[in-house]
Amino acid sequence: MATSPELPPLRWGILSTGRIAGVFARGLAASRAGRLVAVGSRTAESAARFAAEHGLAPAAAHGSYEALLADPAVEAVYIATPHPEHAVWVERAAAAGKHILCEKPAGMNLAEGRRMVAAARGAGVLFMEAFMYRCHPQTARIAALVRDGAIGVPRLVQANYGFRADFNPASRLWNRELGGGGILDVGCYPMSLARLIAGAAAGGAEAFAEPAGLVAQGRLQPETGVDEFATAGLGFAGGLVAQIATGVGLGLENNARVYGTEGWLEVPHPWIITRGGGALTFRLHRRGAAEPETITTEAGNIYGLEADAVAEALRGGGRAVAAMTPEDTLGNLAALDRWRAALGLSYPADAVAAAG
Numbered sequence: 001m002a003t004s005p006e007l008p009p010l011r012w013g014i015l016s017t018g019r020i021a022g023v024f025a026r027g028l029a030a031s032r033a034g035r036l037v038a039v040g041s042r043t044a045e046s047a048a049r050f051a052a053e054h055g056l057a058p059a060a061a062h063g064s065y066e067a068l069l070a071d072p073a074v075e076a077v078y079i080a081t082p083h084p085e086h087a088v089w090v091e092r093a094a095a096a097g098k099h100i101l102c103e104k105p106a107g108m109n110l111a112e113g114r115r116m117v118a119a120a121r122g123a124g125v126l127f128m129e130a131f132m133y134r135c136h137p138q139t140a141r142i143a144a145l146v147r148d149g150a151i152g153v154p155r156l157v158q159a160n161y162g163f164r165a166d167f168n169p170a171s172r173l174w175n176r177e178l179g180g181g182g183i184l185d186v187g188c189y190p191m192s193l194a195r196l197i198a199g200a201a202a203g204g205a206e207a208f209a210e211p212a213g214l215v216a217q218g219r220l221q222p223e224t225g226v227d228e229f230a231t232a233g234l235g236f237a238g239g240l241v242a243q244i245a246t247g248v249g250l251g252l253e254n255n256a257r258v259y260g261t262e263g264w265l266e267v268p269h270p271w272i273i274t275r276g277g278g279a280l281t282f283r284l285h286r287r288g289a290a291e292p293e294t295i296t297t298e299a300g301n302i303y304g305l306e307a308d309a310v311a312e313a314l315r316g317g318g319r320a321v322a323a324m325t326p327e328d329t330l331g332n333l334a335a336l337d338r339w340r341a342a343l344g345l346s347y348p349a350d351a352v353a354a355a356g
């Protein structure tokens, strides 16, 4: 992504104080344009602790999300609550006139996604779903290689994102009311990558494409009913096929491969979560070549890149980040709805959407 050193500062408020909120605060500290100016939590104690940890003045620690959204110093909010709380806070942030970076999955389902996107558009604020891996130059490079025919005609994508967390019915990873299960937590990544590769393979103006067919297998946790692990087979127009897998109860090799008629891409770190910055490599195996080519991209803290992508878009007057647009979010949520439906996996938010 082209960047310029004089990117004007963007003042951020962080809404919630959990694990990824702290990671994002450190990303802001490593960004070019991001400035953390406030935090909001459901409790004053947690807000004060977070503020102290991240160098904020006590007055910038808000004991409610509403107070954070009312803070005039905040231009953009980063929403990092459990998934079922995303939609309501996106809508309220939009009503407060704040630009929005919302953690993945943006909504519990497509219906929530539509509400969020409509709220942001109605208020004239930027909306981005926080798929940080889309902001790294490695991802753009992979899509460009596919688009430019480096592996011939793309035929098969394999992508996985899963880990094994101990079962705990109270944790957001396993609790149905908190949106637990693999598909929503990390399955959204391989789905989004498969759709990105399909878009590149199609070679048109769209950055992504939607699966025409979907079949799924998996295992639902017997007590809470969320998906312990799940696979999906996707068929795209033009013949590209994807096999994707996820889980919160099954550790996977979190990699991606893209096979074409003239070679394949081997991507050991597609999601780029553990890198503080520096060099990242993947390999291009050209058909008939004795050795693969190693392709290296260099970038800083992935969450800092994401914050700077928002600042960059706003500086240009944009209300979307090209690497992860609202349309892309809606396509991904629609595909995740289909994946869950194929497994008989639903959440309270789905009943609300059906009733509304």
Ligand SMILES: NC(=O)c1ccc[n+]([C@@H]2O[C@H](COP(=O)([O-])OP(=O)(O)OC[C@H]3O[C@@H](n4cnc5c(N)ncnc54)[C@H](OP(=O)(O)O)[C@@H]3O)[C@@H](O)[C@H]2O)c1
Pocket: 016, 017, 018, 019, 020, 021, 040, 041, 042, 043, 046, 047, 080, 081, 082, 083, 085, 103, 104, 105, 130, 131, 132, 172, 178, 184, 185, 273
């Ligand atoms: N992009 C990434 O790399 C990445 C990585 C991990 C997670 N995520 C996403 O970020 C979101 C949060 O994940 P996390 O791992 O940070 O979760 P977490 O550690 O459980 O933190 C979630 C925070 O949300 C707030 N919250 C609001 N309503 C809540 C409720 N009903 N129950 C529990 N907490 C509630 C709490 O903050 P207060 O007490 O301060 O209000 C809590 O600390 C998820 O949507 C997840 O998918 C993204």
